[in-house]
Amino acid sequence: MRRKVFTSRVLERKVVLITGGCAGIGRALAVRMAQAGARLVIFDLDQVALDSLVQHLADHHNAQALGLRCDVSDREAVQQAMTLVIERYGGIDVLVNNAGITHRSRVADTSLTVFQRIMAVNFYGALHCTQAALPSLLARGGQIIVLSSLSQYAPVPDRAAYNASKHALHGLFETLRGELQGSDVNVMLVCPGYTATDLRKNVLVGDGSTAPQPVLTLGRVASPQDVAEAIYRGALRRRKLLVLSNLDWRAQLLARCFPRLYQSLLLPRLLGSRAR
Structure with a gap:
């Protein structure tokens, strides 16, 4: 995608809260929102990274930002921070x-604590933050x-807990969208494909320990x-769903409508890419 930095500050004085905002997509989004004039609030677990990002946003984008160390899986901590x-x-x-x-391990080799931890952050973290912010x-x-x-x-193979947490998010937020009909609140679900982030550097494995993993190389990163x-x-367009596919539409069609073909044609490529 060709990036275009807009000079208009369409989010002037708007308050944007980003969880997990110190790296990867979260950090890039914090910078992009700052360029549009937003006031940023960043939740993350790394206080040093939080302080560095807040300083960067002030120095390079003249943005007002607040960095708060907050574990989104902790409901009470989220409520206090909010x-x-x-x-x-x-x-x-x-x-x-x-x-x-995320994690990389087969279902048979993945401990219950890994499933619980993935759901605690990916699903319950989003639930905690949304419930706390919803009145505002x-x-x-x-x-x-x-x-x-x-x-x-x-x-994706070997990511059952991760995949399950993302399916759960769709169930939760599509339901919430229906419940919010008649209000002015928009809910946008975003589905990125493979993205060059640091997430792979602290991947959980089956026993709950962490280990860096190679990048899956199928499709454009x-x-x-x-x-x-x-x-x-x-x-800005208040979209409902944003699918950013770097596996082309045929992969999605196969997985959704022809699961047997997906398993026989695409899954071997996904499994092979784990070794690279």
């Missing part, structure tokens, strides 16, 4: 549920952006900046 944000800024206009972790979003006619995955359409630009544009 209360502080609302006291500081008066409310939230855009909530970006970006925080997430309703009052301000805001927007919820949820980072899902292309695995919603074409499941997108940059976080390109994904952030697409999300930004989608948010």
Whole structure:
């Protein structure tokens, strides 16, 4: 995608909260929102990275930003952080549920604690943040952006917990969208494909330990900046669903409509790409 930096500050004074915002798509999106004039709130677990990003946004984008160390899987911690944000800024206009972790291990070799941890961050983290922010979003006619995955359409082998968490997000937020009909709150689900982030450096394996993993090389690997630009544009248009596929439409069609062909034609390529 050709990136185009808009000079208009269409989000001037809007408050945008991004979870897991210190790296990858989250960081790129924080920069893109700052360029549009937003006031940023970043939730992350790495205080050093938070301080560095806040300073970067101030120095390079003249952006007001608040970095808060917050574990989104901890409901009480999320509620306390959200209360502080609302006291500081008066409310939230855009909530970006970006925080997430992944794993690589077969179902038979994956401990229950790994499934629980993946769901705690990827699913319950988004639920905690959304419930805490929802009164403010309703009052301000805001927007919820949820980072899902292309695995919603074409499941990737050895990531059952991750795939399940993304399917659960769709169930939750598509239901919420229906419940919010008649309000001014928009819900946008975003499904990126393979993206060059640091997520692979701390991948959970079956016993719950972490180990760096090779990049899956099937299809084009997108940059976080390109994904952030697409999300930004989608948010301006208040899209409902944004599928950023670098596995072409045929892979999605096979997985959805012809699962046997998907398993026989595409899965061997996915399995082979794990070794690279």
